[in-house]
Amino acid sequence: xxxxxxxxxxxxxxxxPLPGISVAWALGVAGFVLLAALLGLALGPVGLGTxxxxxxxxxxxxxxGVESPLTATEDAILWELRAPRVALGLVVGAxxxxxxxxxxxxxxxxxxxxYLLGAAAGAGLGATLVIAYDVGDPLGVxxxxxxxxxxAILGVAAAYGLGRSVGGGRSTATLxxxxxxxxxxxxxxxxxLQQRNTExxxxxxxxxxxxxxxxxxxxxxxxxxxxxxxxxxxxxxRRLLDVLAVGDDEAASLGVAVxxxxxxxxxxxxxxxAAAVAFSGLIAFVGIIVPHAIRLLVGTSYRAVLPLxxxxxxxxxxxxxxxxxxxIAPAELPIGVVTAFLGAPFFAVVLRTTRTVxx
Amino acid sequence: xxxxxxxxxGVVLDGVRVVDGVGLELERGGWIALIGPNGAGKTTxxxxxxxxxxxxxSLELLGAEVASLGRRDVARRVAxxxxxxxxxxxxxxxxxxxxxxxxxxxxxxxxxxxxxxxxRAALGALDVLQLAGRRLGSLSGGERQRAVLARAVxxxxxxxxxxxxxxxxxxxxxxxxxxxxxxxxxxxxxTVLAAMHDLTLxxxxxxxxxLLDGGREAASGAPAEVLTEELVxxxxxxxxxxxxxxxxxxxxxxxxxxxxxxxxx
Numbered sequence: 001x002x003x004x005x006x007x008x009x010x011x012x013x014x015x016x017p018l019p020g021i022s023v024a025w026a027l028g029v030a031g032f033v034l035l036a037a038l039l040g041l042a043l044g045p046v047g048l049g050t051x052x053x054x055x056x057x058x059x060x061x062x063x064x065g066v067e068s069p070l071t072a073t074e075d076a077i078l079w080e081l082r083a084p085r086v087a088l089g090l091v092v093g094a095x096x097x098x099x100x101x102x103x104x105x106x107x108x109x110x111x112x113x114x115y116l117l118g119a120a121a122g123a124g125l126g127a128t129l130v131i132a133y134d135v136g137d138p139l140g141v142x143x144x145x146x147x148x149x150x151x152a153i154l155g156v157a158a159a160y161g162l163g164r165s166v167g168g169g170r171s172t173a174t175l176x177x178x179x180x181x182x183x184x185x186x187x188x189x190x191x192x193l194q195q196r197n198t199e200x201x202x203x204x205x206x207x208x209x210x211x212x213x214x215x216x217x218x219x220x221x222x223x224x225x226x227x228x229x230x231x232x233x234x235x236x237x238r239r240l241l242d243v244l245a246v247g248d249d250e251a252a253s254l255g256v257a258v259x260x261x262x263x264x265x266x267x268x269x270x271x272x273x274a275a276a277v278a279f280s281g282l283i284a285f286v287g288i289i290v291p292h293a294i295r296l297l298v299g300t301s302y303r304a305v306l307p308l309x310x311x312x313x314x315x316x317x318x319x320x321x322x323x324x325x326x327x328i329a330p331a332e333l334p335i336g337v338v339t340a341f342l343g344a345p346f347f348a349v350v351l352r353t354t355r356t357v358x359x
Numbered sequence: 360x361x362x363x364x365x366x367x368x369g370v371v372l373d374g375v376r377v378v379d380g381v382g383l384e385l386e387r388g389g390w391i392a393l394i395g396p397n398g399a400g401k402t403t404x405x406x407x408x409x410x411x412x413x414x415x416x417s418l419e420l421l422g423a424e425v426a427s428l429g430r431r432d433v434a435r436r437v438a439x440x441x442x443x444x445x446x447x448x449x450x451x452x453x454x455x456x457x458x459x460x461x462x463x464x465x466x467x468x469x470x471x472x473x474x475x476x477x478x479r480a481a482l483g484a485l486d487v488l489q490l491a492g493r494r495l496g497s498l499s500g501g502e503r504q505r506a507v508l509a510r511a512v513x514x515x516x517x518x519x520x521x522x523x524x525x526x527x528x529x530x531x532x533x534x535x536x537x538x539x540x541x542x543x544x545x546x547x548x549x550t551v552l553a554a555m556h557d558l559t560l561x562x563x564x565x566x567x568x569x570l571l572d573g574g575r576e577a578a579s580g581a582p583a584e585v586l587t588e589e590l591v592x593x594x595x596x597x598x599x600x601x602x603x604x605x606x607x608x609x610x611x612x613x614x615x616x617x618x619x620x621x622x623x624x
Contacts (some may be wrong), residue, residue, distance in 0.1 A: 255434030
C-alpha cells in the first residue's frame with residue numbers, strides 16, 4: 001500500500017460519520033426491549049414462565065436443537081394472543097415516543113407531544129363518528145382504525161395549513177396556536193356527537209383511554225409499514241433537529257431549509273402517530289416522559305434521543321400493558337390510565353430534579 | 360473578485376421599504392462596519408447578504424447572486440453571528456461549535472472526525488478549547504460570545520457577518536472579542552461585514568464605514584471621513600466630540616448643553 005493510499009484511507013475515516021450514541025447505551029436499550037418483550041410474553045392471567053417462553057423462542061432458532069416445553073394450548077396463547085399484543089405494544093410505544101421526541105425538537109417545546117397539532121382530536125372525532133353511528137363493517141373491515149387514522153391525518157393537515165397560511169410556516173408559535181384551534185373545534189364536534197348518542201358514550205370513552213387489544217397479527221401487519229416509514233424518516237432527520245435547537249433563523253444561516261425540514265418531520269411524526277392511534281386509541285404521556293427520561297440520562301442531542309426513544313418507548317409500553325393485563329385480572333385497566341398514572345409522578349420528579357427541561 | 364458587491368439593494372418588510380438602494384463593495388480581507396441609528400436597516404441589510412430575506416437590486420457573494428444560490432451554498436460562503444444568538448443551555452460547547460459544520464455535511468449527514476477536529480481548531484483559535492465540554496448555559500457572556508464566534512469560524516466561510524457582536528459585553532470583553540475577530544481576519548484572511556453601535560470601536564477596527572439612515576446610505580468612506588461631529592449630530596441626533604488619536608478616532612458622547620436663557624427648575 002502506498003503512502004497516498006494510506007492518506008486516502010485516513011481521510012475517508014475522518015469523513016465517516018461519528019455515532020451519536022455509545023455502544024453501551026445501544027446495547028442497554030436493546031436489552032431492555034428484549035427483557036420487556038420476554039416478560040410481556042411470559043406473564044399474564046395464564047403464567048407461561050419466562051424460562052419456558054425463552055426455550056420456546058429458542059426452539060425456533062435453527063441449529064440450536066432446543067425443544068419447546070409448551071403444550072399446544074400454551075403455544076396458541078403465546079403466538080395467537082400475547083405475541084401480537086406485545087408486537088403492537090412495541091410498535092405503538094416506539095411510534096409515540098419517537099414522534100414525541102421529534103415534535104419537541106421541531107417545535108423547540110419541551111411540552112410538545114404527538115397530539116400537539118390536532119392528531120388526537122381528529123382521531124377522536126373519526127372514531128366517535130364510526131362508534132356513535134354504528135357504521136359496522138360494510139367493507140368487511142373494522143372502520144374504527146381507518147376513521148381514527150384519517151381523522152388524525154386530517155386534523156394535523158388542517159392545523160398545518162392554517163398555521164402556514166397565517167405565519168408562512170416560519171413561526172412555531174403560529175403552528176401550535178393553529179393546532180390548539182383545530183383541536184378545540186374538532187373536540188367540540190366530537191363532544192356534540194357524543195352528547196347526541198349517549199348510548200355509545202362508554203364505548204367512545206374506552207377507546208379514548210386507549211387499549212392494546214388486537215384482533216391478531218393483522219393489526220400489527222397493517223401498522224408496521226407506517227411505523228417503518230415514520231421512524232426511518234425521523235431517525236434520518238435526527239441531526240437536523242439538533243440544528244433547529246438554535247432557532248429557525250440561525251438554522252437557516254447554517255444552510256438548513258427550515259420550513260421543509262419541519263414539514264417532513266411533522267408529516268413523518270403524524271403518520272406514525274396516526275398509525276399508533278388507529279390501533280391503540282389515545283395513550284397519554286408516553287411521547288413526553290420517554291424522551292425526557294432519555295435526555296436526563298444521555299443529554300439533549302437528538303442523535304441519541306431519537307433512536308433511544310424508539311427502544312425505550314417500545315419496552316415501556318409493553319411493560320405498561322403488562323400491568324394493565326395483570327393488575328386487576330381477569331379485568332383490564334385502560335393503558336392510557338396506567339401510562340398517565342406512572343408518568344405523572346415520574347414527570348414531577350424530573351421537573352424537580354432538573355434545572356431546565358429542554359427540548 | 361469582491362467578496363460582497365451590492366448595487367441598489369432594497370428590502371421590503373411588511374410593506375415598508377427598510378433598506379433602499381444600498382451599495383457597497385467589500386474586498387477579500389476587508390472589514391466594513393455598518394453604522395447608523397436604531398432602525399436604520401443595518402440588521403436587515405446583513406440578513407439580505409446572508410440570504411435570509413428577499414431583496415431587490417443586485418447582491419453578489421464571491422461573484423454569485425445571493426438569490427440564485429441555495430441555502431447551503433450561501434452558508435458555505437457566509438457565517439452569521441446574530442445579535443441575540445439562541446443558546447440551547449444544555450448543549451455542550453463542542454456540540455454547538457460542530458453545528459457550524461452543517462453546510463459541509465450532506466442533507467441529514469452526521470459530522471465525522473474531521474468536523475470535530477475543525478470545531479476544536481475553531482475553539483482553539485478563540486482561546487476557549489478548555490470550554491469544549493461545558494454546558495452553554497454555564498458560560499459567562501464573554502465566553503458565550505466566543506463560542507458563537509467559534510461556531511462561525513468552524514463554518515469556514517469567506518465572509519463573517521457580525522450583528523452588534525459586542526452589544527451585551529463589558530468594555531474589556533468587547534475589546535477581547537473584536538481583537539479576536541481582527542486576528543482571525545489577519546490569520547485566516549476572513550472578510551468582515553459588521554453592524555456596530557459603538558462608533559469608536561467601529562472606527563478603530565473597520566477599514567471603512569457605511570452610515571445608514573432610514574434604510575439609505577447617508578455616508579461612506581474611511582472612519583475619519585464618516586465619524587464627524589456634524590454627521591453624527593445629523594443622523595443620530597447626538598451631541599458628540601470626535602477626538603483623533605494615533606489609534607484612530609474616538610467618538611465621545613457629551614451631554615447636550617442646556618440653553619442658558621432657559622430658567623432652570
